[in-house]
Amino acid sequence: MDFIIPQLLTGLAGASSLFLVAVGLTIIFGVTRIVNFSHGSLMMLGAYIGWSILTRLPRDPEWFVLGIAATVLCTAAIGVVLEVVVLRRVYRAPELFQLLATFGVVLILQDVTLWIWGPVELPLPRPRWLRGFVTILDSRFPVYDLVLIAVGPAVLGILWLVMNRTRWGTLVRAATLDREMVAALGVDQRLLFTSVFALGAGLAGLGGALSLPNASANLQIDLSVITDAFVVVVVGGLGSLAGAFVASLLIGILQAFGIVLVPQSTLVLVFLVMAVVLVFRPNGLMGRPQAEAREATLAAPVVRPAPRVLRILGAVALLLAVAAPFLAGDYYLTVLTDGAVALLFATSLHFMMGPGGMASFGHAAWFGIGAYAAGLMSQWLGAPMPLALLAAPLAAGIVAALFGWFVARLSGVYLSMLTLAFAQIVWAVSFQWVEVTGGDNGLLGLWPPGWARDPAVYYWITLALSVGVAMLLRRMLYSPYGYALRAARDSAVRAQSIGLDVQRLRIVALVVAGAAAGLSGALFSYAKGGVFPTYISIPHSVEALLMVLLGGLQTVAGPIVGALVYTGLADILVRSTDLWRLVLGAVIVLLVVAFPEGVAGAARRLWLRGREA
Amino acid sequence: MSVLVVRGLHKSFGGVEAVGDVSFAVAPGEMLALIGPNGAGKSTCFNMVGGQLPPDSGSVRLDGREITGLSPRAISGHGVGRTFQITATFGSMTVRENVQMALLAHHREIWRFWRPAAARHVAAAEALLAQVGLEAQAGRAAGVLAYGDLKRLELAIALGNAPRLLLMDEPTAGMAPAERVALMQLTRRIASGRGVAVLFTEHDMDVVFDVSDRILVLNRGRLIAEGDGAAIRANPAVREIYLGTGATSGGH
Structure with a gap:
């Protein structure tokens, strides 16, 4: 049983990094109600930017801290740009379209990162002071992990003070409980949302930069981190800071022991825990039932039989499809x-x-x-x-x-x-x-x-x-x-x-x-x-979502149109450019901003214009 | 023989008694109003009859059958129709389809996967819509109806499962005064025509005195008066809580 203490400490260190990412995600969700798929990408950027800054600085502890601080500011600034350029335009769109837009951002950032830093993993050469060990109960333990363990509770403490002792924090908490009421009281929502997003992005950047000495900057960070962060946020309860902390401890420790005890099924273990928590506590460990949004959400339009023109069009398309092998x-x-x-x-x-x-x-x-x-x-x-x-x-x-x-x-x-x-x-x-x-x-x-x-x-x-x-x-x-x-x-x-x-x-x-x-x-x-x-990968699941949402959720013909448009688009892109993720991501973002009801949905609206009271 | 018989209903929330020892009965074709100041326990009572809340003790019987604590779905199956304070209709369907939906559920035809639903029960749906005066709107989307029309649609949906009892929670909330009386008089005509018992809560006293056969007054979870309009108007306890002394809910 010698492994218990070291694994526990490793788990706590992992929990700290997890918390930094998850807490940003949960704050952003609490206030803006956006599930930010690109949060892992912000952490990835934090790692890369941190690498670029830290490798150029002297290798003393004070410069390390300064470099980390600079990284946090950079990612926070990137967060502001993202919020102003993309998210601000989709707050009124349905939840899933927001998710789609943030996934578009994931694709864009993947290619941008690849383009700037290249495909090779970038490890941070560890300075001497980072390589030290302390002996705890006869096992050697890296000093840096102890630093990490301290960072989590420290950040939680600072956030708690900000949330409970400042006017801004009060607004954030109020908006998490009742966004419409806060708006009705005359609070500038734009500023609030942008600053919240900046805070979340900065925390993700902090997590990314702090992970450097133990790991490296690589292109897989975004999707692997976002799944872990989703799990933590959901287990803790969406929008709950303390919940995110407790859940990161739970998941971090579970992962550390899982690797020793059941190396074959760590992933399964983590998600099983999430499933069990949700079955018994449908709102997470410390979450509350979500208040119903009072903003008038668009009622789903009436589903009617396809118009004649569409049937003929469909028949022609099917005939063409059947004849395709000859053509x-x-x-x-x-x-x-x-x-x-x-x-x-x-x-x-x-x-x-x-x-x-x-x-x-x-x-x-x-x-x-x-x-x-x-x-x-x-x-x-x-x-x-x-x-x-x-x-x-x-x-x-x-x-x-x-x-x-x-x-x-x-x-x-x-x-x-x-x-x-x-x-x-x-x-x-x-x-x-x-x-x-x-x-x-x-x-x-x-x-x-x-x-x-x-x-x-x-x-x-x-x-x-x-x-x-x-x-x-x-x-x-x-x-x-x-x-x-x-x-x-x-x-x-x-x-x-x-x-x-x-x-x-x-x-x-x-x-x-x-x-x-x-x-x-x-x-x-x-x-x-x-x-x-x-x-079974996440991108494949997202592809399906893309096809459905591109086509339009509330039209029966939508998924068909969406599947064909997407397959065609992806095929053309993959063959014609190396930066296909960038282009695809940009197209997704543009489509979401331009057609929040999907391509087929927009076509139907044009078709029905003037035909229905 | 009463359609609905409620005996000794109790419900507490964390030590606070919301409803205590409430008993009443409703006869076929009768309009029974449940009134009282805010917080009197009207909605709690209502939700225990409709199955949204399980009572702590007491019994609810429909046509002599015990329905206490059943789910809303099961209670609907026993012949209870319901309208909500905030209208609940199917926004992605036309007005006619909303009623057809209720008819499909009533005839237990939900688990059919092949024949188009749009062709089922068209005549019956239009007849119900005609009863509530919505026949001209049958083809429109339910989502675009005016509020008063939505209330009528809810009534038509509730009638779709040929109920023995109609539960109407604040049926006229949010309507213009003239529309209120019209809607409730329509309900009254339908109720006496079909022999349906109607239990409703209402804040508008004009409506209450105009259409109800009998009135129950709740205050702080207790039944404090029962009788027809004249008796309730004359009742000193009722006058006290409605005209306001230190004992009203406003005195908190």
Whole structure:
């Protein structure tokens, strides 16, 4: 049991860095109600900027502190720019569009960082005073970790003083409780929001710079940190400083001991803790139920049958798609196959998110479960393709039913976070359970049988299944069940009072969406010849969100348009420029600012202009 | 035979008694108003009957059947329709579809996945809309209706499951005075026509005295008076809490 004390101290040091990032995220969310996906990118920038500053300064402790302070100011300034240029324009947009905009920022910052600092990891050469050790209970312990352990509580203390002893802090706390009331009292919201964002960004920068001596500045920081920070913020309770602190201790220590005790499943452990906390405390350890926003949120528009023109357009597009193998070359055939898969993937997400009102940040989980179900069936049982394609939606649907039983009573951001956590668990399993899933190498050699091997034939199969299932989902939305699902989303109290079982309606929506996404995953695997953990990555989940939101959440045709636009856009970008993330990110931000209701939504508004009272 | 019989209802929140020993009954076709100053326990009472809150003790019986502590959904299944203080309708549907939704739920046709819902119960929905005077608005989005029309729509939705009892929480809150009386007289006509018992809370005394058959007065969780309009007007205890002495809620 010698490892207990050192691991505990390591855990506490980790908890401190985690806290610095998470506390900024939680303050920003509390005041602006924006889930800032780009918060991890700010920490990454902090690490890179810190590296650039610290390597140019003398290597004494006082210069180190000064360099860290300069880094914090730089990231805070970047935060101000982000807030003024991007976020300020989307405060009135729906929650998910804000998230999308911040993800656009993630992509932009990734390429900017790559462009400025290059792809190589940048470690900070440690000065002598940073390399010291102290002996605690017979084990040697790095001095720097002790410094880190002290930083967390120190920052918490300072923040507590700021929040409780200054006028600005009082405003922040008031805005966290009731933003509209603070605005009604005549407080300049712009200044408040900008300063809050600057504070959060500065704290992220501090976290990034302080992590340098133990780690290095690298391009993976952003997404890995943001997931940990999300977990901490959600476990602690959105908007709660003390909650963020307690949760970072919990998660930090859990990670430190997890690495020693169950090295195979640390990731699973962390997300399981989050899932358990949310099941028993749906608002996190120290969070309160969120006050309903009083600002008039746009009521979802009435869903009407597609106009004739759109039906004709759809039929023409389908005819073209069927004829494509005769018109397009092999390369475009693979792009079109991807497009057909994306169409089903996006439609399945739309089903639960639009009419179901359950936003999923982890939709790739179902895609991946389907893909692995098909891959494992074929690899271990030698199942033929049709059987594997059948197993995929079954497996995904069954897991979705189990998952839905836990989460159907959660709502809003917490539900989304739990879907993200679940996707990370699935990813961790696929990545760490090497004996069964092949780990990072994936399952290889998953090709269609001889009769379907011709790319054109496989494309037709994919097209038929994707479009067929997508049409089925669409039909369901117009059926009594689809109406009831929409009713439960529009007004849960009204739905219950006319006798609808809201939970069961939502679980069924999850099962349907999960099964359809599972099928799309299996189709994709056979097209690519294998199954890999990247199918379940966060960027893949975000891709699905992008397609749905680009197309427009409240139109039935939206996800289809979104999937095709996105696949086309991504393909053109990847082939034409190295900076495709930058361009894609910029396009996303611009689209969100210009069309907060999505491309198809905007088209419908133009179409309906003057036609509906 | 009463539709709703409430016996000895109790509810406390953290040691504060919100409702204590409340008993009453409502007959078919009867309009029963539940009035009292703010904080008297009207909403708590209401929510215990509607299933939003479980009572600490006491019983709620509907047509002789025990429904105490059931979920709102189950209570709806036993034939209770409800309207809310803040209107709750389905904003992404048309006015007609809102009523069709209630009819689909009433006929237990929710778990059907194939035939389009828009074609179901159209005539019945339009008949209900005609009853509340909304037939001209049937094709419009529920979200764009004027407030008074939304209240009528809620009434039509509540009637969709052919209720034996209608629970209306502050049905006229936020409406213009002339509209208030019109809405409640409409409710009254429907109630006596269909033999539906109506239990409602209301702040507007003109409405209360105009349309109710009987009035219950709550103060500090206790039933302090019961009777028709004239009896309540003459009741000294009621006059005291409404005309205000040190004993009213305003005296805190």
